[in-house]
């Protein structure tokens with residue numbers, strides 16, 4: 557099995573992200589707190605380092621897809637350096653009460669009628685809009701009308717908009733477009749972001765991303781994909797996988813890569829955490 561993956565150099569910082577970064581800075585003074593959303597499968601790599609001069613809570617979303625024990629260890633280390641950090645799932649509302657309690661503690665509303673104002677941000681596709689909808693679903697008094705737009709691909713949210721997300725306590729949340737770092741210095745970090753769907757597939761290529769996914773599973777010795785794809789044994793590369801699946805399903809190469817990635821992103825191959833504790837500075 558491969559012990560090294562030659563990660564390509566990837567940069568993706570379209571103009572709308574530049575504009576959104578500027579707009580966020582302009583509007584930051586209007587809020588009490590910033591919720592930085594990261595993907596729990598990449599709790600370090602999906603932090604976008606926006607210069608936020610505000611009380612911040614880091615939400616590790618998609619906890620239902622990560623290897624909990626591993627992400628928890630990373631989280632505990634980040635907590636030790638003074639971060640407010642919480643694991644969350646917008647699809648199951650897991651830990652919503654803990655999050656609301658934390659918000660109340662660190663940013664209580666100055667006036668009950670005005671409520672707390674928060675901004676939510678992070679790299680694309682980590683679940684920012686889904687979190688807004690999960691808050692609204694949890695709080696009484698909201699209908700399903702006008703939810704924040706969500707989707708499986710990055711950059712569904714294009715502009716900054718405000719939502720009332722809780723009646724008691726009153727909380728307003730400002731949604732922002734996903735923003736990537738202007739320069740990704742670390743090629744492996746970029747591949748992890750591509751794998752979790754934070755970078756548009758076309759930028760990297762679904763075949764490269766699916767190949768990297770196989771590399772990651774093999775490296776950590778998680779072979780759930782073998783059973784799910786009805787293989788006899790682990791495969792080293794996407795080419796090996798294609799040689800088996802192509803005749804079986806009569807799929808072209810692109811369809812194989814796309815389907816395998818879709819299964820990964822839906823959690824069909826089991827939980828995974830891509831970052832390592834060794835990436836954290838002591």
Ligand SMILES: Nc1nc2c(ncn2[C@@H]2O[C@H](COP(=O)(O)OP(=O)(O)OP(=O)(O)O)[C@@H](O)[C@H]2O)c(=O)[nH]1
Pocket residue numbers: 617618619620621644645646647648679680681682683684685686687705706707708709710711712713714732733734735823
């Ligand atoms: N499994 C799982 N999927 C989630 C969770 N939260 C969000 N998603 C999915 O992740 C995808 C992206 O969610 P969005 O809420 O659109 O993400 P976003 O950060 O607002 O995306 P941008 O518009 O790119 O900024 C959607 O397919 C959601 O259904 C979660 O906790 N668990």
